[in-house]
Ligand SMILES: Cc1cc2nc3c(=O)[nH]c(=O)nc-3n(C[C@H](O)[C@H](O)[C@H](O)COP(=O)(O)OP(=O)(O)OC[C@H]3O[C@@H](n4cnc5c(N)ncnc54)[C@H](O)[C@@H]3O)c2cc1C
Ligand SMILES: Cc1cc2nc3c(=O)[nH]c(=O)nc-3n(C[C@H](O)[C@H](O)[C@H](O)COP(=O)(O)O)c2cc1C
């Protein structure tokens with residue numbers, strides 16, 4: 001039997017899917033609906049001194065008719081009082097004792113303020129705390145959020161203050177708005193964090209309205225840069241997660257976030273080292289009901305792979321991500337076009353001709369010109385395989401070209 | 417004796433519903449979605465399949481990028497009649513039939529509908545995507561304001577020539593205004609396209625039949641060149657007894673009536689027999705059904721395999737309730753004063769004839785009568801031979817079709833060009849549009865060469 005139970009730094013949940021801190025976790029009403037639908041845990045919308053939000057808050061990037069490939073927001077933390085939030089958190093935890101309930105926090109960078117909020121939060125019976133070091137807009141102008149998450153010393157210091165009083169596991173939520181996320185993860189680890197979660201949103205402007213010449217979301221003729229999330233950010237998040245998973249100086253559990261919409265995305269985050277995952281945009285797009293497809297798909301895949309638990313495959317892919325210099329330079333693939341399924345759109349031809357290595361020719365057959373790969377010229381870049389609209393029509397086939405030559409070895413030979 | 421029965425009267429509302437647009441315009445979401453489905457093939461087969469060679473992937477990409485004006489420009493550069501073609505082209509055998517999606521067992525891109533999006537934008541926003549170049553002194557005369565003539569006139573007007581079209585009908589547009597099925601394009605739509613061409617500076621002289629007071633030779637002496645696109649002449653008569661009875665008419669007349677009168681004022685017979693199975697015959701059958709005829713029976717002396725009509729048109733007619741009787745040939749129309757029935761024989765297919773199709777021969781003793789209230793026939797259209805014969809030096813082929821140089825559309829008479837149905841015997845609007853465009857470009861070359869002006873520079 002497949003067991004989806006997940007464990008992040010001792011916080012257990014019936015499955016690895018948590019709601020990330022955001023609009024879906026604003027209220028008890030929503031979180032109850034989510035748990036009833038099957039979500040494993042929820043990180044409450046970040047609690048702190050209440051703020052005022054602007055009207056018109058989101059904008060998005062559509063791609064080829066597909067809505068919200070990327071979502072941008074200029075919302076701040078919760079606009080409800082600390083009391084209201086904590087009361088509802090307590091109530092939810094009482095009603096759903098087996099689900100993970102995490103309080104996300106962001107307060108002024110003062111030791112006693114952090115001490116107080118940590119205590120009040122833990123009094124609710126919540127399973128853990130998430131320190132929001134990531135929010136890239138608004139809050140950072142007030143010295144919070146990513147203003148903390150971008151400076152390792154601050155992140156370490158605040159994590160340390162929290163750990164002085166915390167009795168439950170502490171998760172530091174990291175911002176992707178840094179050149180290298182590892183120093184921040186290391187700092188959180190040094191500060192005593194029990195886990196890190198990433199990524200928060202990426203600084204963004206989604207576009208400019210070409211009639212008004214102002215970007216969206218527009219607030220009385222102006223905008224502000226926002227935070228980007230949704231399917232578009234997944235590759236960035238995966239890279240950051242895997243870099244921490246492989247970092248010996250940050251040996252810390254990871255909660256993976258960023259663009260998770262399908263069960264496949266979750267599997268990938270876990271393979272690259274996450275203990276569980278968090279989802280925000282997909283729920284904002286489709287509602288809580290999408291959990292059914294997420295858990296169902298993940299379980300079926302695990303079964304087909306013979307994985308009984310999340311731990312069976314967590315981090316399994318981390319070691320395949322290596323340095324470029326260690327890649328085998330003698331390995332070679334070439335493209336092979338299947339004439340039987342080819343629809344002759346010639347997209348591979350023009351892609352290779354103009355955008356790659358001029359390795360596809362057009363050969364006349366039965367009154368038409370068809371694309372044909374010139375094996376000796378093909379460098380095996382994959383481009384044609386990527387542009388081909390027909391699944392499986394262009395395959396990259398391995399050819400025997402020796403083994404084991406790497407850049408590192410070549411350099412070593414030169415030096416030696 | 418059987419009394420002639422008329423089709424039940426339709427209310428204006430019913431009539432409106434029955435004649436509704438077969439291709440209602442796409443919404444923004446719909447067209448962006450459809451445009452994004454296009455693969456943007458390289459050396460796309462749809463371009464080759466379009467007789468005017470519109471750069472289809474490009475105009476579709478522009479729609480996907482919300483640049484409808486640029487899209488319309490791409491369409492009009494290749495096809496001055498992009499508007500009517502978007503609606504009336506048999507796309508399933510042209511561009512859409514060539515779409516690579518067909519090979520992939522997926523529905524092809526709805527190219528016609530997308531073209532309509534760009535062209536409707538032009539007509540609704542009332543702008544000119546390709547404004548004319550500075551005026552030139554040379555004048556050109558065009559005979560016939562059908563698709564061929566309009567296309568030629570539009571291209572020449574955009575190049576700055578002074579163009580005058582002479583057309584015998586009250587309204588311009590040729591069969592676009594008087595013939596093509598109204599659920600594809602209404603006369604109003606056709607006239608909108610005509611108006612956009614008038615705005616390029618083209619002069620229209622409607623109600624003038626060339627060959628009467630003004631002859632082609634007069635036009636040749638008063639103009640730098642003459643293009644003629646008079647289309648075809650009258651429908652070939654059946655040549656059987658009873659043809660002059662009331663209620664018997666050629667399909668073109670039947671269809672023209674619906675184009676010039678409000679459809680809810682036209683009454684068809686209750687049972688209408690259509691003779692012939694070309695596209696015009698099917699248009700007539702589907703029109704009769706829309707007018708409310710209870711029974712519409714199409715008679716064809718061969719079988720479905722040999723019918724000249726497009727399969728899609730046939731299938732749609734069947735779906736609308738038209739009945740097809742294959743291997744059935746009329747020998748006599750019955751009635752006293754007014755048609756009451758049609759006498760037919762059953763045929764069988766014999767040996768192959770000159771057209772390569774098996775020749776139908778009558779089956780002995782198979783005569784039978786189909787009772788009906790109206791007979792509409794469409795068994796072919798010939799060229800207006802008297803008009804052609806009056807043009808001195810004009811070479812025609814065996815069927816009376818005008819011979820032209822395929823590269824320039826020039827006839828055997830110098831400076832006289834021709835195109836459209838009068839050279840091909842009756843194809844599509846798009847072929848006429850292509851002919852008009854080719855002739856216009858050839859006329860432009862001819863004039864520039866005569867003046868020794870470099871091709872790429874225009875002058876005023
Ligand atoms: C019933 C019917 C339905 C059709 N449906 C379609 C369709 O759905 N899609 C499609 O692509 N094609 C369709 N066609 C074919 C298409 O209409 C023709 O191929 C096209 O109109 C030919 O254009 P043209 O300019 O050559 O001739 P026409 O459209 O016939 O225009 C000729 C014009 O010249 C004028 N004229 C003729 N003689 C003279 C003269 N001596 N002096 C002055 N003016 C003259 C006529 O009055 C007419 O206005 C259909 C045809 C018919 C008959
Ligand atoms: C409208 C909106 C508000 C958010 N608010 C918070 C927040 O208050 N605290 C926080 O830690 N993250 C917040 N986030 C970030 C998400 O928790 C998450 O890290 C990010 O959206 C990436 O995940 P996704 O691609 O699944 O949406 C917010 C995201 C959105 C879209």
Ligand code: SF4
Pocket residue numbers: 334335351352356357358359360373374377378379380381382383384385
């Ligand atoms: S793999 Fe790259 S180089 Fe080889 S044929 Fe395809 S596009 Fe060209």
